[in-house]
Amino acid sequence: MQNVTLIATAAMGLESVVAREVKQLGYEAKTENGKVLFTAPLSAIPRCNLWLRTADRVKLLVGNFEARTFDELFEKTKALPWEDFIEEDGKFPVTGKSVKSQLHSVPDCQAIVKKSIAERLKLKYGMASNMPETGAMYKIEVALLKDMATLTIDTTGAGLHKRGYRVGQGEAPLKETLAAALVLLTNWKPEYPLIDPFCGSGTIPIEAALIGQNIAPGFNRGFVSEEWPLVKSSYWDEAFQEIEDKANYEQKLQITGSDIDHKAVQTAEANAVEAGLSDLISWKQMQVSDLFIRRENGYIIGNPPYGERLGDKETAAQISRQLGSIMKNHPSWSVYVLTAFEEFEKHYGQKATKKRKLFNGFIRTDFHQYFGRKNKGE
Known part of the structure; x- marks a missing residue:
């Protein structure tokens, strides 16, 4: 064949x-x-x-x-x-x-x-x-x-979002495949800082770290077609060798995940350890209003809680206002927010440069994209 x-x-x-x-x-x-x-x-x-x-x-x-x-x-x-x-x-x-x-x-x-x-x-x-x-x-x-x-x-078996690193999850976990897509829809490069201020169980920072070091997302799990005589074991051996050859374990990363919920941060840390990425991501328990930007250029990528799933509309509005208030003082940073909160732009204080319709499970959301002034090429 x-x-x-x-x-x-x-x-x-x-x-x-x-x-x-x-x-x-x-x-x-x-x-x-x-x-x-x-x-x-x-x-x-x-x-x-x-x-x-x-x-x-x-x-x-x-x-x-x-x-x-x-x-x-x-x-x-x-x-x-x-x-x-x-x-x-x-x-x-x-x-x-x-x-x-x-x-x-x-x-x-x-x-x-x-x-x-x-x-x-x-x-x-x-x-x-x-x-x-x-x-x-x-x-x-x-x-x-x-x-x-x-x-x-x-040919897959359990869905590809099941990477094998999730030992725990929060109340409304983001699917790994969607988290990876959010990172890939930006033009983030591993030399830039990346912060997720609503990290939950850590999916976006973990997927970003895998992307940053070019680590194949399926390296830690099995697939149903591994048992097929049709797909020779030599094909799998070659594919796993390619993973090793292409991984860039020396790539330094500046990825931070934070969340107001200390249990979520503990879960995120445990997931990162399971993925073999514990040394690559910094985790902090803090609220959005305490977000402190140190570097000149960087990326915020996040999926904040919104009224339909967690908390209420006023909480979503408050988080949007806090994030907007901080980021207006850092115009060189690019901000990407996935949310179903329809008034996000109003409370953030700025219309998105670009919006993309995506589905988080069955929830229709918008991926709000604010391009940093020094990152006009996005």
């Missing part, structure tokens, strides 16, 4: 960030709603799972086709070369979803796809009885959108 088509799934609003990461790995990317498609060799499966910071997961595309009837779904699924991917003892559970399609019963679609694949594999492997399903895991998804069926196999 020369090449496969892979799909890196993305949260709404982050498709372009994921596409940029895929291109940096050397693959040509095509962006669609919620996903980035690219053709690549099988060795891309380890590399993408280990390196993609902002994608949710990496799926292998087996096929797509129009299906308006269950018979059509069965026959077209059976025509796909499943034996190229799944060995004779492979486990292949089927999940599904259907949007604006005539085949709207997801359980029926799942059952039909499962039966169709089983028949194909039994025929190809010369088996009379049911497949044993005692081997590696191949989680199949049938996704129907406007009568087009897309069949994929998940």
Whole structure:
């Protein structure tokens, strides 16, 4: 098998960030709603799972086709070369979803796809009885959108946001993939100071430190496709060697995370230790009004509590005012704030240079971007 088509799934609003990461790995990317498609060799499966910071997961595309009837779904699924991917003892559970399609019963679609694949594999492997399903895991998804069926196999396992370093979390944790995206959406470079005044369990500072030293985010976890004979162990060995070769452990960083909640700061410190970054990030328990800027140029990147999730609207307004009051005296600093608080700009005291709509879970937020005067290139 020369090449496969892979799909890196993305949260709404982050498709372009994921596409940029895929291109940096050397693959040509095509962006669609919620996903980035690219053709690549099988060795891309380890590399993408280990390196993609902002994608949710990496799926292998087996096929797509129009299906308006269950018979059509069965026959077209059976025509796909499943034996190229799944060995004779492979486990292949089927999940599904259907949007604006005539085949709207997801359980029926799942059952039909499962039966169709089983028949194909039994025929190809010369088996009379049911497949044993005692081997590696191949989680199949049938996704129907406007009568087009897309069949994929998940190569990731637990979502890519599960980096393996989170030993604890606060009341409203920021997903690791979104935190990495917030950093990548700035033009922060590791030689500049970076402060998160609302660090919670430390996700933004930790992701920034991984980016700053070019450490692959997946280095500390496993992936379901590590068990696949299709993806040779040599591909994984090469991918892990690339991680070591590309990491810049000598890069000095000036990253600070602070929070008003001392328990959150303790959790952040524990997470940083688990990630192997304890010496790279400074942690402080303090409120926003005590924020003291020492350096001439730098970056604030934060996700303050807002009325919908934590505290109330007045707390969100007060935090916005305090941050704005401090940062107006530091015009060379760039400030990036992700919030669902609709009156943020009013209380911060300045309209954002640029805003980007993003989703924090199911909450619609705006990423407010204030470019420092000496950083006009952002």
